[in-house]
Amino acid sequence: MLPYFPASYPDELLYSVLARFHRHTCSVSPKRTMDDLFGNRDARATVDLPGHLGSLSRRLPSDRGLTPERLAVEFTLFPYHTAFQPSEVVGAVLAAMTDGPASGIHTRLGITASTVVTPATLRYCLACHAEAFAHRGERFWRRAHQLPGVLVCPDHGIPLMESKSAPGSGHQTVFIAADDCVYQGEPPTPPWADDDGCRAILLEIAGRSAALLSATPRGVDPAGLTAGYRHALTDRRLASANGRVDQRQLHNVFDAVFAPARKVILELANTLWLSPIVRKHQHAFHPLHHILFGLFLDQYEPAPPPTCRPPRRQVATAEFLSQLRVLVNGGDGICTVARTLGVDPSTVRLHAAKLGLITPWRPPIRPQMTAKEDPGPAMRERWLELQQQEPHLRRKALADRLPNEHAWLYRHDRTWLDAHSPAPGVRPPPVARQDWTAIDQNLAAAMRKAAKAILLRVPPVRVTLAELERRLGCPGWIGNRRAKLPETLSVLEAVRDSVEAFQLRRLTWACDVLDRSDASASKWRVRRLAGLSNCVSDAVRQAPTSIEPQNGRVPPCR
Ligand SMILES: [Zn+2]
Incomplete structure (x- = not known):
C-alpha cells in the first residue's frame, strides 16, 4: 500500500x-x-x-x-x-x-x-x-x-x-x-x-x-430512447402521430437552431448522424450526438398551430331572417345582402326562397323530388325473363347472373322468389364406397406373408411398417389409413421387430456367419458384424457372452 x-x-x-x-x-x-x-x-x-x-x-x-x-x-x-x-x-x-x-x-x-x-x-x-x-x-x-x-x-x-x-x-x-x-x-x-x-x-x-x-x-434502453425522441418530434410537429419523421424539416430547423455555432462544432455542420438517431438504434451514438439532439429539442420552439376555423354562424335565427327580409325588400342585390349579413350568397338565395320573398335573383334550383317507384315489378320481370331465356340455369347460377335482383327479391319477397325459382337439383349419387373390411382382411394376410419374407432375408432386415409397405407396393399408404385398417394394424404389431429383437436377430446371424467362417468369434467381432453400438439393452449386452471362445471354437449364439 x-x-x-x-x-x-x-x-x-x-x-x-x-x-x-x-x-x-x-x-x-x-x-x-x-x-x-x-x-x-x-x-x-x-x-x-x-x-x-x-x-x-x-x-x-x-x-x-x-x-x-x-x-x-x-x-x-x-x-x-x-x-x-x-x-x-x-x-x-x-x-x-x-x-x-x-x-x-x-x-x-x-x-x-x-x-x-x-x-x-x-x-x-x-x-x-x-x-x-x-x-x-x-x-x-x-x-x-x-x-x-x-x-x-x-x-x-x-x-x-x-x-x-x-x-x-x-x-x-x-x-x-x-x-x-x-x-x-x-x-x-x-x-x-x-x-x-x-x-x-x-x-x-x-x-x-x-x-x-x-x-x-x-444503462438506458435504446428502443425507449428512440421512442422518446420520436414522441418529442411529434410534439414539435416534426413527426407524424405514428412516428414518421419529416427528415427534411428536421434538418432545416436543426440547422436554424444551431446556425450560430455551425462553424465551430463540426457535428453541427456535418449532421449525417441526425437522421439515424431518430430511427431504430442499430449502433451506438456518441454522447455528443445525444447532447446536441436533446439541446435541439429544448431550444426548438415550433410555430403555433394554425388557428381553428371560427364556428359556423347560426343563420336561421329570427334576427338574421328579419335583417334578410329588410335587405331584400330594400332592393339590394344578392352579393350586397350576403356581404352585409356576412354569409355566402347561396345562403341568402336559400333563405329568401324559404321566406317566399320576391327577389331580383332567381330562386335556388332544387332537384325535383319524384315519388319513389317500387322496383319490385321490374325485378320480378327480369328474374322470370332470364329463366325463360336459359331454362337450364339453377337458382345459384341465376343469382350469379342477376345479383341485384336476387338480393332485392330475397330481402323483400322471398316467398315469390322461392315460388318462381327452379327446383333444387337432385344431388348426384355418391361415389361408390370402398369395402374397407375386405381391404383390411386382404392387407392383413398380405402383411403376414411379407413379414415372413423379410425374416428370411440375409443379412437380417428389420420388420418395420415402412419395410412392409415397400414390399406390399404401397409406401406410406397404410400409415395414412390406420383408422380404417384395424386388423392390419394388429398384424403389424405382432410381426414388427422391436429394436432389441432386431439386434438379437443380428447377433444370432453374426454368430452363424463367424461360426461358418472358422474365424475367432470374439465378443467385439460379433458385435461389430452385427452392427451394434455401445448403447444397447441389457439383454443384448449379455447375448454375446454366450459365444465366448471355448477351446478355440465358438458355439452358436442360439
Ligand atoms: Zn473555469
Whole structure:
C-alpha cells in the first residue's frame, strides 16, 4: 500500500491525480510511478477511460475509500461515455476498466468509429486554474474540460485553453501535471468569442456534457430512447402521430437552431448522424450526438398551430331572417345582402326562397323530388325473363347472373322468389364406397406373408411398417389409413421387430456367419458384424457372452 497519495480535487481527472503523485514524489520515471501505482510498469495511464483500476485501488490508502468503481465514476470520463449505453455495455466497460486492460473499450463504445473528434491535448480554463492555484496552491486537470465538443468552461463560460500536453499521443505513459503547463502572456481569443449566440450554445453543450459526469450510469434502453425522441418530434410537429419523421424539416430547423455555432462544432455542420438517431438504434451514438439532439429539442420552439376555423354562424335565427327580409325588400342585390349579413350568397338565395320573398335573383334550383317507384315489378320481370331465356340455369347460377335482383327479391319477397325459382337439383349419387373390411382382411394376410419374407432375408432386415409397405407396393399408404385398417394394424404389431429383437436377430446371424467362417468369434467381432453400438439393452449386452471362445471354437449364439 502506498504511504502517500495526493488528495483529489473536485472534478479532477484520475490522470491529473497520478500526475501530481508523480510530481510530488519526484519519481525518476513514469514507469517507476506506474510500478508504484499499479504494480505494472507497462500499464497505461490514459486520460479518458483507464484500465487496471482494481490494481490501483488495492495500493491506495484504505481510508480514502477509493474503490475501483468510485475511481471510474468520479475520476474518469466513464459516466460521460456510458450515459446513453445499455446496462450490459455499462457493466462490461466498468469490468474492463476495473480488472483488465481497457484496450477494447473505445471500440465497444463506438468511440473509435465515431466521427466525433476526441481532444488531442489536455485543456484547461484560465479562471479555474487561477482559482485552484489561489485556494489549493496547485492546479489540476478537470474532467469537464476534456470532453468532446466542450469548448468553454461550464462554470466560467470562457474559452478553454489547449495545453501542449498530449498524454495519449505516444506509446509510453507521460505524466504532465497542470502546474507544468502554466500559460504565460495574453490568452488567444477564438473568432467566436464575441458571438453571443454561439457562446450561449457552447455554454449549453458544456453544461450538459459536464452534468453527465456527475451521474452514475445505470444503462438506458435504446428502443425507449428512440421512442422518446420520436414522441418529442411529434410534439414539435416534426413527426407524424405514428412516428414518421419529416427528415427534411428536421434538418432545416436543426440547422436554424444551431446556425450560430455551425462553424465551430463540426457535428453541427456535418449532421449525417441526425437522421439515424431518430430511427431504430442499430449502433451506438456518441454522447455528443445525444447532447446536441436533446439541446435541439429544448431550444426548438415550433410555430403555433394554425388557428381553428371560427364556428359556423347560426343563420336561421329570427334576427338574421328579419335583417334578410329588410335587405331584400330594400332592393339590394344578392352579393350586397350576403356581404352585409356576412354569409355566402347561396345562403341568402336559400333563405329568401324559404321566406317566399320576391327577389331580383332567381330562386335556388332544387332537384325535383319524384315519388319513389317500387322496383319490385321490374325485378320480378327480369328474374322470370332470364329463366325463360336459359331454362337450364339453377337458382345459384341465376343469382350469379342477376345479383341485384336476387338480393332485392330475397330481402323483400322471398316467398315469390322461392315460388318462381327452379327446383333444387337432385344431388348426384355418391361415389361408390370402398369395402374397407375386405381391404383390411386382404392387407392383413398380405402383411403376414411379407413379414415372413423379410425374416428370411440375409443379412437380417428389420420388420418395420415402412419395410412392409415397400414390399406390399404401397409406401406410406397404410400409415395414412390406420383408422380404417384395424386388423392390419394388429398384424403389424405382432410381426414388427422391436429394436432389441432386431439386434438379437443380428447377433444370432453374426454368430452363424463367424461360426461358418472358422474365424475367432470374439465378443467385439460379433458385435461389430452385427452392427451394434455401445448403447444397447441389457439383454443384448449379455447375448454375446454366450459365444465366448471355448477351446478355440465358438458355439452358436442360439
Ligand atoms: Zn473555469
